[in-house]
Amino acid sequence: MSMQLLLFQVLNGLGIGMIYFLLSVGLTLIFGLMRFVNFAHGAFYLVAAYIAFALTRWTGSIWLSLVIAPLAVAALAMVVERVLLRHTYRMPHEAQILITFAIALLMQEIVILIFGPLGQNVPVPSALSGIVFLGPYVYPAYRLFVVGVAVLVAIALWLVVEKTKLGSVLRAGSESAEMVGLLGINVDRVFMATFALGGALAGLAGVLFAPIRGVEPFMSVEALGIAFVVIVVGGLGTLSGALVGGLLIGLVQSIMSTLWPEGAQLMIYAAMALVILARPAGLLGRF
Template sequence: MSTQVFIFGALNGVGIGMIYFILSIGLTMIFGLMQFVNFAHGAFYMVSAYAAFAIAQWTGSVLPALLISPLLAAIFALVSERVLLQRTYNLPHEAQILITFALAILAQETVTMIFGTLGKNVPVPEMFNGVVILGGFVYPSYRLFVVAVAVVVAVVMWLAIERTRLGAMLRAAAENAEMVGLLGFDSRKIFMGAFAFGGALAGLAGALAAPLRGVEPLMGREALAIAFVVVILGGLGSFSGALLAALLIGITQSLMSMIWPGGAHLMIYGVMTMILAFRPTGLMGRS
């Protein structure tokens, strides 16, 4: 592999990794901070991607979907949490897995009934349909846009969690929900907000990914598997770890798809296994 091809593959991997990062930090918040195992997270991603497809068909551009689809995913997550999932917070993780997995299957089958089983293509926005020349390399404009969006999301997330009163309450509720309640705050509302926000982030990832990979009913399962790999590899509850792990997975997958296309997906789990063998708590996780 020439140096130019290697760099091109690495740059493509950055774009893929940034989508994985946006997808995974929502799961990191729910899984790492709330101690809730959410197997429906991929369904939020899938529903948003299909909403992006429908909006692109209706308006002629996927750009409005970047605002509307995350909102729809947040509503889906909020309704699921209020109607069903809040009743499972004190149940064993096995029960949470079964219930959220059933919710994901329900969403998948509903999408299949509406849109069919065949995949759909989502056009890249007209304004991002070209390329950007970076030194001697050519990089798709839309992938650069995805990276920029992910950077903004990362900065906003860090400021919200580490520098705001709401972020402090969220971290406190995750550590000791009963104590937060004694201080006059409703931990249930904090968790409800975190769940909706996590759904919105998964929705944003789905809307961004739709023009790159298209949409199909099983995309939620693939997204869920990768999100859990990123969360575990980065370290439970670690946002910086999620960013590092997502970039590592994205670049690995992109490079391997050029060297060994059939094993590109397999190498995601190979990288995770090798790193966890030496760091069981993940790249940035704590014991």
Template sequence: MSVQLVMTQVLNGLGLGMIYFLLAAGLTIIFGLMRFVNFAHGAFYAVAAYCSYAVTAAGGNLGWALLLGPLLTAVLAVVTERLLLRHTYKLQHEAQILITFALTLLIQELVIVVFGPMEMNVPVPAALSGIVFIGPVIYPVYRIAIVLIAVLIAVLMWLFLERTRFGAVVRAGSENQEMVALLGLNVDRIFMAAFALGAALAGLAGVLVAPLRGVSPGMGDEALGIAFVVVVLGGMGTLTGALIGGLIIGLVQSLMGILWPGGAQLMIYATMALVLLVRPAGLMGRE
């Protein structure tokens, strides 16, 4: 095994890890504040990915998709939250899982009706289609762009959650929902905004991953599983945990792709199980 191959896979793992972070960040915001188990999170990711396909197929560029994809998923999230999901917040988690799973199936079937059941490719933007040399490694410019965009979003999310009033409410709500209500704040609107933000982050991840892996109706299922692994691994309700968990899972998946290709997916869950044996609350979670 060459050093160049290992370095390439490490860089690939970092890129994947940042996409997983965006996915998990949205999920951890929704669960941390709302204690709501959202199995439709992967469907929002898939919808945004198909938005990038539609934009590029119509002659647009990925820059427009980066704007429209998250916006579309945020609007979809607000509509479903207002019409359906807000009535499930006080139900048991099992009921929330069943309802959001049914929503996932509905969205998946609508995607098949509109775009068909076949997998389709999304072209890499011409401006980002080149390569760069990182030491001995030849690496695609687009993958570097993914890392930079995800890092920028991570910084903006940290500033948003740590330096704004809404961020303070989200952090307070993740500790004690009742306290937020007692402060006289409109909990319904806060939940709606948090749900839209979480879906928009999943949508951004979907747009970024589309040129790498293409789009298919079932792509949200795999994304949902990995997002939950990252959230559990990093710790429920913590953005830092989502970042660390995403990078770990991305590196494990990428490196196992050359060490044991058939077991790469298995090792993702084995890594989560190993961490939970040592830290049941996750790497950054609290008991």
């Protein structure tokens, strides 16, 4: 592999990595605060992607869904949290995993019911359909836009978590949600807000991804797998973990895809297993 190509793969990998960050960060926020493993995260992403598909066909471009889909999915996540998940907080982890898995299955079936089982394309908005020259490299403009949004989201989330009242509650809650509750903060509302935020982030990822990979009803399974790998490798429950995990997995996938395509997926799951066994708090985590 020439140096030129390697550099391009690195650049490409960082781009994919930022998208993976966006896909995973909601999952890790929810786990960090509530120790809740949300197997329905991929389904939130799926629903948003299909909302984007439907709105794009209706309005002709993706811009409207960029706002509407994350909000709609945030509302969906809140309803799901309030109606179903709330009852499982006192149950063992297994019950939470199973119920969110069932919810994901249900959403997938509903999507197929409405839109059919076949994959569909979502057009790239015309303003971003070109290519951009980054030095000697050519990069699709839309992808650059997505990476830019992901960077903005990362910065915004960092500001929220580190600088705001909500952020301090989130950080304190991840240490001990019970103690936060005893200090007079309405933990129920914080949980619901966290689910809404997690859903909105998954939704944003779904919309932004739709023009890149199209939509199909089983995209949620693949996305959930990658999101798990990313947050485990970086460290469950931390913002920086999702960022580093996302970039690392993006890089590995991009570079491996030219060397040994079938092995790329094998490698990332091997990395996931290795990190859990050797450094369960993730590469960045405290343990």
